[in-house]
Amino acid sequence: MTHPADGPVVVLLDHHTVDGAPRLRPPVLELLTLARGLARHTGAPVHAVALEPGLAAAAADEVGRYGVTVVHDVTVGDADRHLTPVAAEALAAVASRAGASAVLATSTFENKEAAARLGVLTGAGVVSDATGVTREDGEVVVSKTVFAGTWTTRCAITTPLAVVLVKANAVPAEPVDAPTEPRTEGHAVTVSAGARRATLTGRTERAATGRPELAEAQAVVAGGRGTNGDFSAVEELADVLGAAVGATRVATDEGWIGHEAQIGQTGVTISPQLYIGAGISGAVHHRGGMQASGTIVAVNSDPESPIFEIADFGVVGDLFDVLPQAAAEIRRLRG
Numbered sequence: 001m002t003h004p005a006d007g008p009v010v011v012l013l014d015h016h017t018v019d020g021a022p023r024l025r026p027p028v029l030e031l032l033t034l035a036r037g038l039a040r041h042t043g044a045p046v047h048a049v050a051l052e053p054g055l056a057a058a059a060a061d062e063v064g065r066y067g068v069t070v071v072h073d074v075t076v077g078d079a080d081r082h083l084t085p086v087a088a089e090a091l092a093a094v095a096s097r098a099g100a101s102a103v104l105a106t107s108t109f110e111n112k113e114a115a116a117r118l119g120v121l122t123g124a125g126v127v128s129d130a131t132g133v134t135r136e137d138g139e140v141v142v143s144k145t146v147f148a149g150t151w152t153t154r155c156a157i158t159t160p161l162a163v164v165l166v167k168a169n170a171v172p173a174e175p176v177d178a179p180t181e182p183r184t185e186g187h188a189v190t191v192s193a194g195a196r197r198a199t200l201t202g203r204t205e206r207a208a209t210g211r212p213e214l215a216e217a218q219a220v221v222a223g224g225r226g227t228n229g230d231f232s233a234v235e236e237l238a239d240v241l242g243a244a245v246g247a248t249r250v251a252t253d254e255g256w257i258g259h260e261a262q263i264g265q266t267g268v269t270i271s272p273q274l275y276i277g278a279g280i281s282g283a284v285h286h287r288g289g290m291q292a293s294g295t296i297v298a299v300n301s302d303p304e305s306p307i308f309e310i311a312d313f314g315v316v317g318d319l320f321d322v323l324p325q326a327a328a329e330i331r332r333l334r335g
Contacts, residue, residue, distance in 0.1 A: 003122075003160040005138050006042035007101035008070070009035040010094060013050045013059055014106050016213075022055040024062060027106045027216045029173035031166055032066035034133050035104055036176070041135040044101060045069040048182070049094050051081050056184050067176040072098070074187045082203070084110060085195035088117035093189045095122060095161060102140055104133070107165035107269075108215065115163050125157035128165040129269060131292065140164065145292045167271050167292075168216035209245075214261060217244035219274040222263055222290070224248040226279015226300065226319055229256040233323040234278055240327045246270065248286050264289040278319040282307025299323065 011031045015022040035046045047070045048063050050056040056073035063071060072094045079086045091114065095103055103118065105111045107129050119126040125140075131152075132143035140162035142155045157164075214220065219241050223234040225248065238245045246268070247261040263270055265288040275293035280286060282298070282305055290296070291310060298311035299322045308314045315322050 003095070003101055004099055005101055005160075006044050007099040008045045008047045009039045009102045009104065010047045010049055010072075010091075010098060010100045011035050011068075012091065012103065012105040012111070013048050013052075013055055013063070013071075014108070014111070015052055015055055015059075022052045022058050024059050025106065025213070025216060026173070027166070027168040029062075029066055030168070030171050031104045031106065032063060032068065033171055033174045034166060035102075036067050038102055038104075038133060038135050038140065042101070047072060047094075047098055047100070049074060049091060051076075051087060051090055060182055060184065064182050065175040065179045066173070067180055068182045069180055070098075071182045071184045072187050073184050074189055076189050076191050079191040079196055080200050082200055083195065083198055084114040085117055085198070086191050087114040088121060089191050089195050090187075090189045091118050092121040094187055097187070100161060102133075102162040102164065105163075105165050106216075107167045111165055115165055118163055122161050122163075123159060124161035124163045125159040126163040126165075127155050127157065130164050130166045131170050131271065133164050133166065150291070167269070169218055169271050169273060169294075211238060212242070212244045214244040214246055214263070214268050215270060217270070218272050219243035219276075220246050220263075220270055220272045220290075220293075221276045221278065221323075222246035222248070222280060223251060223257070223278050223319075224280035224286070225250045227251065227256065229254065230320075231257055233320050233327075237276065237278075237323045237327045237330075240330050241274070243274070243276075244272075246290075248280055248283070277307055277311075278323055280307055281305045282310065 014025045048068045049072045056071045127142045130142045140157045221238040246263040247257045252259045252262040264285045269289045271292040273294040276297045278299045297313045298307040299315045303316045
């Protein structure tokens with residue numbers, strides 16, 4: 001099937017599990033907001049794709065509040081839906097059947113691999129780590145930062161199908177004035193033998209911390225070498241702010257905190273509204289993962305630390321004095 005310019009904008013519904021039931025991740029609502037903006041230019045509808053059993057029904061009301069008209073409930077037989085080749089073939093089948101003009105997904109490690117495979121299957125243009133997406137003169141135009149966040153670029157996708165992976169916190173999520181009642185369409189996708197070559201032997205769920213996911217958090221408090229392995233002050237301030245906890249590569253390599261907390265070019269790339277770096281010098285590797293943050297606050301005892309060059313607000317001082325005082329003052333202001 002062809003992909004006309006006025007075809008539906010399709011959004012992949014990422015989820016996590018809460019009390020045994022699938023729930024949408026917050027960045028998905030941002031994607032639906034962006035999708036409506038793309039669709040508005042051509043009068044196209046917004047569709048959603050659910051790969052997890054039960055997600056289509058569980059998310060129907062919520063996606064309806066964001067203007068979705070159709071939810072594609074995909075099954076893949078006995079294939080493992082967690083494998084990226086399987087996910088790519090499922091998305092390709094939905095995009096073809098719907099005549100989609102664009103596919104949007106959150107910019108996660110798994111989705112990047114699935115999107116690359118989707119591009120190969122469909123000939124689509126693929127852009128990851130986008131910070132914005134719009135349609136200009138009939139083409140999908142994507143904004144993204146490059147070179148460790150020092151340049152902002154705009155890329156036009158000229159292929160009939162555009163695949164865009166968007167970073168969390170790119171736009172505020174905005175529901176529609178008049179919610180829709182999305183129709184659910186079932187898709188039974190036959191997965192190729194090639195997509196089944198890999199076998200998933202096990203999955204281990206990461207223990208819940210009660211904090212938001214690092215990649216999608218609106219506020220992040222990160223610690224570096226200056227913590228000397230003691231992240232208690234970092235975690236206290238993060239909990240007061242409802243923020244995620246991050247770290248530098250040094251901190252994770254030393255075993256002070258898990259590698260899933262590493263922010264940087266080879267770790268997690270973040271773009272929260274607020275980033276607080278404590279005891280972090282601001283090496284290029286780390287800056288490349290957080291420089292796109294909205295407001296950057298740096299706390300370091302060394303006034304010559306490079307992180308002060310990009311900070312919006314800097315505090316020269318011992319993090320073990322500054323962070324507890326900040327946490328106490330926030331509690332006082334909140335009453």
